[in-house]
Amino acid sequence: MMKSKSMSKNFISSFILFIVIPFIITSVVVNKLYEGVLVSHYNEKTQQNMEQLSMDIELELRRIYLNVAKVSNENELLFLVNNWYEEKDSVKKLEISSKIESKLDYLFAYQGMINSIVFFSKNGQIFKYKDPLYKNDSDVKDSSLYKESIKNRDKVFSINNFNSSDDVNANGVDFLVGISPEYSWYNTATEFIYCEIKTEALNSIYSRFTYDSVGKMIIADPKGKVVISPDKSLLGKNVSQVEYLKDINNKDNNYYKYKKDTMYISKYTSEKSGWTVINIIDDKALTKDTTNIMKILFAIFVVFNLFFILYCKTFFKDILKPIKELIKKMNGIKDGRLDEITNINTNLEEINELGSNYNKMIHDIKNLMVERDLKERERSKEEMKVLQAQINPHFIYNTLNVIKLMAMISKAESIRKVTDSFMKLLSATFRSESTFITVKEELEYLDNYADIMKVRFGDDFNLVVKVEEEVRNLYIIKLVLQPIVENAIVHGINEIDGEKNIIIAGYVSEENLIFEVEDNGRGMSEEEIESIFTSKEKSNKSFNHIGIKNIESRIRLNCGQGYGIKIESEKNKFTKVKLILPILKKES
Numbered sequence: 001m002m003k004s005k006s007m008s009k010n011f012i013s014s015f016i017l018f019i020v021i022p023f024i025i026t027s028v029v030v031n032k033l034y035e036g037v038l039v040s041h042y043n044e045k046t047q048q049n050m051e052q053l054s055m056d057i058e059l060e061l062r063r064i065y066l067n068v069a070k071v072s073n074e075n076e077l078l079f080l081v082n083n084w085y086e087e088k089d090s091v092k093k094l095e096i097s098s099k100i101e102s103k104l105d106y107l108f109a110y111q112g113m114i115n116s117i118v119f120f121s122k123n124g125q126i127f128k129y130k131d132p133l134y135k136n137d138s139d140v141k142d143s144s145l146y147k148e149s150i151k152n153r154d155k156v157f158s159i160n161n162f163n164s165s166d167d168v169n170a171n172g173v174d175f176l177v178g179i180s181p182e183y184s185w186y187n188t189a190t191e192f193i194y195c196e197i198k199t200e201a202l203n204s205i206y207s208r209f210t211y212d213s214v215g216k217m218i219i220a221d222p223k224g225k226v227v228i229s230p231d232k233s234l235l236g237k238n239v240s241q242v243e244y245l246k247d248i249n250n251k252d253n254n255y256y257k258y259k260k261d262t263m264y265i266s267k268y269t270s271e272k273s274g275w276t277v278i279n280i281i282d283d284k285a286l287t288k289d290t291t292n293i294m295k296i297l298f299a300i301f302v303v304f305n306l307f308f309i310l311y312c313k314t315f316f317k318d319i320l321k322p323i324k325e326l327i328k329k330m331n332g333i334k335d336g337r338l339d340e341i342t343n344i345n346t347n348l349e350e351i352n353e354l355g356s357n358y359n360k361m362i363h364d365i366k367n368l369m370v371e372r373d374l375k376e377r378e379r380s381k382e383e384m385k386v387l388q389a390q391i392n393p394h395f396i397y398n399t400l401n402v403i404k405l406m407a408m409i410s411k412a413e414s415i416r417k418v419t420d421s422f423m424k425l426l427s428a429t430f431r432s433e434s435t436f437i438t439v440k441e442e443l444e445y446l447d448n449y450a451d452i453m454k455v456r457f458g459d460d461f462n463l464v465v466k467v468e469e470e471v472r473n474l475y476i477i478k479l480v481l482q483p484i485v486e487n488a489i490v491h492g493i494n495e496i497d498g499e500k501n502i503i504i505a506g507y508v509s510e511e512n513l514i515f516e517v518e519d520n521g522r523g524m525s526e527e528e529i530e531s532i533f534t535s536k537e538k539s540n541k542s543f544n545h546i547g548i549k550n551i552e553s554r555i556r557l558n559c560g561q562g563y564g565i566k567i568e569s570e571k572n573k574f575t576k577v578k579l580i581l582p583i584l585k586k587e588s
Helices: 007-072 075-086 090-107 137-141 144-151 200-210 288-334 349-389 393-409 413-430 439-457 482-495 526-534 548-559
Strands: 114-121 126-129 157-159 175-179 190-197 216-220 226-228 255-258 263-269 276-282 436-438 462-467 475-477 501-509 512-519 564-570 574-582
Touching: 007 090, 007 175, 007 190, 007 200, 007 216, 007 263, 007 276, 007 288, 075 090, 075 114, 075 126, 075 190, 090 126, 114 137, 137 144, 144 157, 144 175, 144 190, 288 349, 436 439, 439 462, 439 475, 439 482, 439 501, 475 548, 482 501, 482 512, 482 548, 482 574, 526 548, 526 564, 548 564, 548 574
Parallel strands: 462 501
Antiparallel strands: 114 126, 114 190, 157 175, 175 190, 216 226, 216 276, 255 263, 263 276, 436 475, 501 512, 512 574, 564 574
16 A cells, blocks of 8 residues: 655645656757757858858969969069070079069068969970978979879869878978979970969968857868868877868768767868868857756755745644644544535635535435435335346246146147247246257257248248258357347248248358358448447347347357458348357256
8 A cells, every 4th residue: 555645745745746757858859959950050150150261262272373373374484494494604594583482472562472483495494482391393293283284284273182101291381382384485395384382371360269168170272181270289190080070071961060069070171272171169068058047047946946945834834733634534434424514714715625525525425315214214115116027037938848748738839839939938038047059959949940030921932951960069259159040031022022042051260160041132331231230229029039139249248359351242142140159068
């Protein structure tokens, strides 16, 4: 038996169960939803910033490419470079070199983005404007930058490093731009112009988008090499070498979480330039404010609950005393004392009403007990009248037996035969203690019933029984075939002309006992068959008032839901009622 608790404890536990716990769950859910909205809003803003930053980078790269293209189309500059290739005198060559450098200084004045420019001639001569980062000139010619530029003249290409293992720029942060100018009257020898561009050119753009950013923003070139990052240890590394960025190119979405909720990572890759902007923010940094707010709310809620519980304890003391008095009175009622009237007078209207209703209940109980005694007396009288009106079944049976003897004395064989058949049917009906009988007994009762029906309707129908001998010893529900045969006679063959046949077949199929009652009567439509199982009306014209629907109910009640009745029929041809029963070798 479950241990009962006091009202105050029940209230406090219910308060915790239905108020505190739902509040905590709701707060956590709302906090998570708010954090989700906050993260979503932050990601939208970050995505816009990354798109704008990417566009500005594209514009800056375009400006750099235009400047490099301007070098390849500067007639005077290329003419001086070609003269430098051909000049044999070292003094004049130095003068030309000075003019070239002045020209380049003028072209890139105040920009500070050029680290080095190298001109390669088709004859193998090389002019260098400032010292490049690479060690060997052959590294340049072996690079994809050189090869792509030679294939596509007058088109600017960029790359971050060469494929050579000796390339000193492989770990650098500058990016490389190259162009192969067309040969002309002012350019007869220069086949490739190599430029090293400092990434500082992008820093001013980068700083505009990161001064008020919560996370950190990283810029990577088309090869995935980190070009700009607030974390200097990432510069020059490929994103695939960074633990939390190695799978960034495998993500379908532009936003994902690293290690559940550790950090949020957003990316935007320019379709034109292929440069990627990556934003990384720690989850705790992003949700710091909401976490602090939740802590304050929980602290306030805990203090409020403590005060509320103390108030409830004080409040319940004022109502527990009258309730305990009521309980004491009710226990007296349980012992049969119906004079336990209470007198409750408190400042609480509800408690006073409870006492009044209790007193009214005692009064009503007394009245109901008096009324019950009166009704019991009336019912006893009525039952006596019913018993007096009933006819003893044995009296009916004995009376029929007298009629049978009188028929025998009068030599009225037909009357004797009908009376004898009727007595056997009554004997089966009054044998109420037996639900199951043998198939042999059921068929005998059916023969007696058929004899009576032949007297009633005339001997104009044939009843053929085809039941195997081993089946006759099995057990079946009592009087389950008679109502079906009755329906076949009254509603089937009675309404047709010509030969009238009813065939009863009984056999064992698989693990079931099957009985089929088939007649060649008027048949039924699908609607009529359905109405047999759905109609609630009960016929009073049959011998035992048992319809097909009731037979099926008896079968399922006594044998299980897997058994029952199936009907097949065709209008004006036949009707076959199939009973599916269990195989019972002894009375169950």
